[in-house]
Amino acid sequence: MTTTKGAVTRHAVLERAVALASRVGLGGLTIGTLAEDLELSKSGLFGHFRSKEALQIQVLEHAAARFVEAVVRPALAQPRGEPRLRNLFERWLDWARSSPMLGGCLFVAAATELDDQPGPVRDRLEQLQREWLGVIATSFRKGIDEGHFPVDADADQFAHDLYGVMLAYHHAHRLLRDPKAEARARHAFQALLP
Amino acid sequence: MTTTKGAVTRHAVLERAVALASRVGLGGLTIGTLAEDLELSKSGLFGHFRSKEALQIQVLEHAAARFVEAVVRPALAQPRGEPRLRNLFERWLDWARSSPMLGGCLFVAAATELDDQPGPVRDRLEQLQREWLGVIATSFRKGIDEGHFPVDADADQFAHDLYGVMLAYHHAHRLLRDPKAEARARHAFQALLP
């Protein structure tokens, strides 16, 4: 095993950073706070990333890798079309409540935070979001092929709308602390299927 | 007229602060930057509010007042029920693109930013959002009374879903810079009406 010490610490840092950023945002991430939480020195931690911006990007990458592992990949075990789509949605909901996402989905937080702050971090986030919407649309199109949905249904519009369902869930759950948020989300998902 | 000088400056500060906060968030608001933009001294500006937290709350109040003036009040001129609801939606869209909201709707930005940061600012925002959702639900119920919608339709679910439509619009428009965002939002709104 070539797993070096540095890689281990780096991984631990990113793990913690994702959780922290889900609460305070990528901009609210602070090297000092992060180092203190992990009982590292500021400079020791900083050395692993060459700038705060590089850290932020790696946090995004790390979260994206976890997302694929927790949501996208396992859903492939389901039969294509509607069942897989439904599974994607359920896992997406789980993801938004999972333990590393103590502050709600990191991507949701980052999306509104960075939408007016040009730079590499925003660029990477935008691309990741496009890819995710692409996954949803592709899944939907397979559902059309399978005959689950009408042939003239708009897959991109579906992906857009489904994201809206998740955002509404996030808003109701995290800001309003609405206990019905999850039921509302499922209801909206059901109503979305043609 | 008892309009004093202080009130004028205060108003100008809040006007600018709303625009700034829509881009960088309420937490990203900085007294130094704000003062520089308005060609005021930091301490001179600070004197009008006794703390940054007080400033943030007043920014919320100011934005809320503008929102009522630009969206809620004029929509009352429309016939109750579906027409008024449709008008509310259109004005809401306008609001999200209006000039003081250079960075997209301030409330959308604040909602994801503050959802994990307890305190008076979060409390006030939560209440404002509840009130707005209440306005939507009430409008919808009047639509039921008018016979525009089925009597067993769920007004709260409708308000929740409509918010999701706006959030999806915001995401597509501001992060993805999708030119079809507006069309998508209108399409989703249409599909939402029972």
Next chain:
DNA sequence: GACAGAAACGAACGGTCGTGCTTTTTTAGG
């Protein structure tokens, strides 16, 4: 077990943050 390189540390930097003070300037009413 020695030795090169990686990893972590401690201290310091220039900068900006929010927030107090004191002083000067401006405003508005008799």
Next chain:
DNA sequence: CCTAAAAAAGCACGACCGTTCGTTTCTGTC
């Protein structure tokens, strides 16, 4: 006009920010 109050400015503070640098401690390899 004068004057008391309001508004704005000036200055300084302690805290924390990201970042750099030189030093020390630890790791993995021969």
